[in-house]
Amino acid sequence: MHIVICIKQVPDSAQIRVHPVTNTIMRQGVPTIINPYDLFALEEALGLRDSHGGEVTVLTMGPPMAEDALRKALTYGADRAVLLTDRYFAGSDTLATSFALSHAIAKIGESFGTPDIVFTGKQTIDGDTAQVGPGIAKRLDLLQLTYVAKIASIDLNAREITVERRSEGGTQTLKSKLPCLVTMLEGTNEIRRGSLDDALRAARSQIVKWSAADAGIEDLTKCGLRGSPTVVKRVFAPPERAEKAEQIDTTEKTPRDLADELIAGIFSRQPGLENELAFNGGA
Amino acid sequence: MKKGLPAHFKDYRHVWVFIELERGHVHPVSFELLGEGRKLADKLGVQLAGVVLGPPGEATWFAIAEAFAYGADLAYIVETPLLADYRNEPFTKALTDLVATHKPEILLLGATTLGRDLAGSVATTLLTGLTADCTELDVDADGSLAATRPTFGGSLLCTIYTLNCRPQMATVRPRVMAMPQRGNNQVGRVVQHEVPMVEEEIVTKVLGFLSDGQSAKANLAYADVVVAGGLGLGAAENLKLVKNLARAIGAEYGCSRPLVQKGWMPADRQIGQTGKTIRPKLYIAAGISGAIQHRVGVEGADLIIAINTDRNAPIFDFAHLGAVTDAIRFLPSLTELFTHRLSPHSRDKLAN
Numbered sequence: 287m288h289i290v291i292c293i294k295q296v297p298d299s300a301q302i303r304v305h306p307v308t309n310t311i312m313r314q315g316v317p318t319i320i321n322p323y324d325l326f327a328l329e330e331a332l333g334l335r336d337s338h339g340g341e342v343t344v345l346t347m348g349p350p351m352a353e354d355a356l357r358k359a360l361t362y363g364a365d366r367a368v369l370l371t372d373r374y375f376a377g378s379d380t381l382a383t384s385f386a387l388s389h390a391i392a393k394i395g396e397s398f399g400t401p402d403i404v405f406t407g408k409q410t411i412d413g414d415t416a417q418v419g420p421g422i423a424k425r426l427d428l429l430q431l432t433y434v435a436k437i438a439s440i441d442l443n444a445r446e447i448t449v450e451r452r453s454e455g456g457t458q459t460l461k462s463k464l465p466c467l468v469t470m471l472e473g474t475n476e477i478r479r480g481s482l483d484d485a486l487r488a489a490r491s492q493i494v495k496w497s498a499a500d501a502g503i504e505d506l507t508k509c510g511l512r513g514s515p516t517v518v519k520r521v522f523a524p525p526e527r528a529e530k531a532e533q534i535d536t537t538e539k540t541p542r543d544l545a546d547e548l549i550a551g552i553f554s555r556q557p558g559l560e561n562e563l564a565f566n567g568g569a
Numbered sequence: 570m571k572k573g574l575p576a577h578f579k580d581y582r583h584v585w586v587f588i589e590l591e592r593g594h595v596h597p598v599s600f601e602l603l604g605e606g607r608k609l610a611d612k613l614g615v616q617l618a619g620v621v622l623g624p625p626g627e628a629t630w631f632a633i634a635e636a637f638a639y640g641a642d643l644a645y646i647v648e649t650p651l652l653a654d655y656r657n658e659p660f661t662k663a664l665t666d667l668v669a670t671h672k673p674e675i676l677l678l679g680a681t682t683l684g685r686d687l688a689g690s691v692a693t694t695l696l697t698g699l700t701a702d703c704t705e706l707d708v709d710a711d712g713s714l715a716a717t718r719p720t721f722g723g724s725l726l727c728t729i730y731t732l733n734c735r736p737q738m739a740t741v742r743p744r745v746m747a748m749p750q751r752g753n754n755q756v757g758r759v760v761q762h763e764v765p766m767v768e769e770e771i772v773t774k775v776l777g778f779l780s781d782g783q784s785a786k787a788n789l790a791y792a793d794v795v796v797a798g799g800l801g802l803g804a805a806e807n808l809k810l811v812k813n814l815a816r817a818i819g820a821e822y823g824c825s826r827p828l829v830q831k832g833w834m835p836a837d838r839q840i841g842q843t844g845k846t847i848r849p850k851l852y853i854a855a856g857i858s859g860a861i862q863h864r865v866g867v868e869g870a871d872l873i874i875a876i877n878t879d880r881n882a883p884i885f886d887f888a889h890l891g892a893v894t895d896a897i898r899f900l901p902s903l904t905e906l907f908t909h910r911l912s913p914h915s916r917d918k919l920a921n
Contacts, residue, residue: 297721322830380701384693412721414843415701420657420689429772430657432686448776453655453682454591459776460656472829472836515698515734521720521727524861531875531888541902544892548874549906551890552851556872559851563794563818563911 287340287442288398289331290391291364291405292422293324295348295355296412320355323407325477327470330437331405332363332478338442341365343394343401347375347386353493360488361480367491368394372498377511380413384421385508390501391426403447404467408433416469423467431462432469440464574733581735584610585645585673587664588619588636589683591655592778593628595635597748597791598679602741603639604749605706606677612708615674616642622663624653634755643758645671651766654775655683661690663764668695670762673736675714677706680740692738698731699738704745704865714739723842723865744790744848744869789840792821795849795870797840799825799863801856801877801896805833810900811855817908823847825857841866855896859884876900 297316320328331342344359346352347370356367370390378386395401404426409416416432423430431449435457438448445464450457452471480488498509507513534547553560586606589596603619610617619636623629625648633644647663664687668676676691678684680702692699704726705717713730714737720727731737789795796818798811808824815822823840824833840847842862848869855876857863864887867873875888876896885891892899 379698380689381693381696381698409843411843413701414719415699416685417689417692417699417701420686421693424661424690424693430686430690431773432657433682453778454596456778456780458654458778460773461776462773515696515731516700516729517732518727519715519730521725524719524723524726524864527887531873531885531891533880533885533891533893536892536894541894541899542906544894544899545903545906548890548892548903549910552872552874555889556850559794559872560911562850563907 287335287338287402287440288400289335289340289342289403289405290394290401291324291328291331291342291344291359292387292391292418293328293344293346293355293359293407294321294410294412295319295346295352296321296410318351318354320358321407321410321412323409323411323470323472325407326472326475327405327407327468328359328362328364329475329477330468330470331403333475334403334437334440335365338440340402341398343368343398345370345387345390345394347371347378347383347390353495356493357488357491360491361485362478363480363484366398366494368494368496370496370501372509374498374506374509377514378509379514379516380415380417380421381515382509382511382513383418384425385513386498386501386503387418388422388425389503390496391422393496393501400465402442402464404428404465406467406469408469408471419467419469426467429462429466430469431460431466433471434468435471437468574735578733578735581672581674583615583618583671583673584613584675585618585620585668585677585736586636586641587676587678587684587687588621588632588644589679589681590621590623590629590632591683595632596679596681596683596743598681598684598741598743600635600639600751601743601746601748602677602679603636603641605741605746606675607640607749609675609706609708609714610642613674613712618642618673619644620664620667621646622652622660623648624650633759637755637757638751638753639749640752641757643760645760645762647762647764649764649766651768651771654778655686656771656773656775657686657690658771658773659766660687661694662766663762664691665694666764667762668736671760676736676738678738678740680742684740688738688740695734695736697734697736697738698729699740700729700731701740702745703739703741706739706741713737719842719865723861742846744846747848747869789821789823789838789845789847792847793849794818794820794851795823795840795847796820796853796855797823797825797857798828798855798896799857800827801858802828803856803897805831807897808833810897810904814853814855814900814904814907817904818911820849820851820853825860825863854884854888855900857884858882859887876903 406419619641852870875891
């Protein structure tokens with residue numbers, strides 16, 4: 287079985303700061319990580335390979351430094367890494383990104399065997415759109431299974447896959463066919479620690495580097511800014527709230543007095559709440 | 570008029586809202602979107618349509634009546650048993666076909682699991698732009714959709730345009746837009762649309778559905794009162810303090826992102842940019858510092874109460890009232906006093 291997984295190198299958003307004067311992102315010193323949702327997908331891919339045999343190819347599109355994320359994925363046990371990098375991709379929105387990645391996946395198929403499953407994380411933590419996975423599926427005419435919590439079974443002979451998929455208010459069990467694209471939810475599995483062998487192999491591995499032309503992309507107008515129907519017109523800081531919170535000071539107050547004061551403050555601001563809370567709970 | 574828009578796109582008119590119907594229920598986000606769509610349609614001087622894809626039967630027609638009640642001028646419907654349970658293939662086909670035939674200028678969907686699954690496929694099929702998780706929608710002077718969304722984890726906002734492509738598509742998360750007033754009108758023009766599809770063409774089959782039930786999963790987004798805990802609680806076992814307070818005042822409980830990352834609470838209880846957006850009447854944040862990612866998810870609350878030891882924590886910048894104290898020590902007292910204060914009312918209610 288050949289599994290392709292798309293990952294993205296993202297800034298650790300918990301550590302991003304905005305410059306207070308210029309309202310620009312301060313990237314300096316912000317560490318990059320593999321998008322956390324992609325790690326769950328990677329673990330799922332590696333687990334399937336271990337139980338069904340085959341290979342895992344990890345793919346990313348990004349600047350040359352994204353090679354670090356690929357090497358990390360190799361240390362976890364991926365078999366092969368492909369970096370799709372070209373200045374023509376700069377400024378890609380989700381439509382242009384899915385265009386480029388789908389070409390790279392098709393090229394991976396030609397070069398290393400047609401993938402049975404393409405994995406992505408459910409979304410990235412920097413863009414948060416959850417649009418690239420479905421975009422790739424549509425471009426490659428793959429069946430798409432999004433928000434998958436668990437792959438229940440795979441039957442390679444019958445070319446069937448059964449998954450549990452989160453939806454609003456419940457879990458759907460879906461049976462579909464291979465090849466397909468799966469986007470994985472968070473928290474479904476613990477990412478493995480790579481073995482020493484994997485670490486050594488990762489350090490020695492050649493990462494396959496493809497330009498747009500290498501990936502077989504002929505129409506560069508569909509890449510990057512030119513290929514992106516959405517355009518960012520304006521970036522700005524969220525407006526500040528005029529008033530800050532009224533703080534109740536705790537100095538020389540017992541928790542009980544403080545609670546009394548806080549509850550009084552709540553009900554004086556929202557008088558209707560008291561009856562409502564009493565109705566809901568309070569017994 | 571619209572600069573650079575190819576002539577054949579000028580036929581694209583009207584604002585459409587996808588009415589999300591899954592297993593007989595309309596997702597409230599659809600009504601929130603109709604409220605927003607109404608404003609856009611009025612500014613553009615065009616009609617607002619609800620789009621309903623569903624199986625033949627009462628629930629589907631009820632969804633249409635509700636779309637009219639929440640402000641739609643007309644409704645498009647594709648009615649076939651193939652659309653009973655959500656599957657990407659038939660829904661993508663039906664919606665893509667409708668759009669290609671009737672040509673809306675703007676198409677809005679809820680950023681739910683269903684909406685996001687569908688929107689990505691439809692936009693890619695139509696090769697048009699799609700802006701995810703918008704927090705504000707407007708039309709500018711030349712009639713283009715200006716879609717504003719958080720970027721960089723909520724630290725900044727950006728306004729996005731879809732140039733030279735139609736329709737202009739956007740998703741909006743539940744509870745980001747206010748629920749509009751429901752009117753009395755439940756009738757309007759209905760356009761029925763046939764999409765040739767047979768079950769045999771659809772590869773994906775639904776084997777089963779396990780509902781979360783009433784209590785098992787959080788209904789955070791639509792709760793009137795929410796209590797949430799953050800890293801300031803120090804340890805997983807202290808989350809019971811949050812749950813106890815929630816139980817005492819009939820609230821839902823949730824948490825900030827780090828707690829999910831630590832595995833202290835499941836992801837569907839997470840509040841913020843990558844979790845749920847909430848819009849309660851009362852929100853109590855215990856031990857949450859109030860990073861911008863969290864702020865984005867709670868700003869719609871009527872009253873925000875912060876409990877935090879650090880008087881300079883960012884949460885106090887957007888909370889209305891705060892107690893500068895240790896949540897671990899304070900929550901039990903708060904719970905006790907709430908219970909004490911509320912219980913006479915409960916007794917009265919029970920007596921009546």
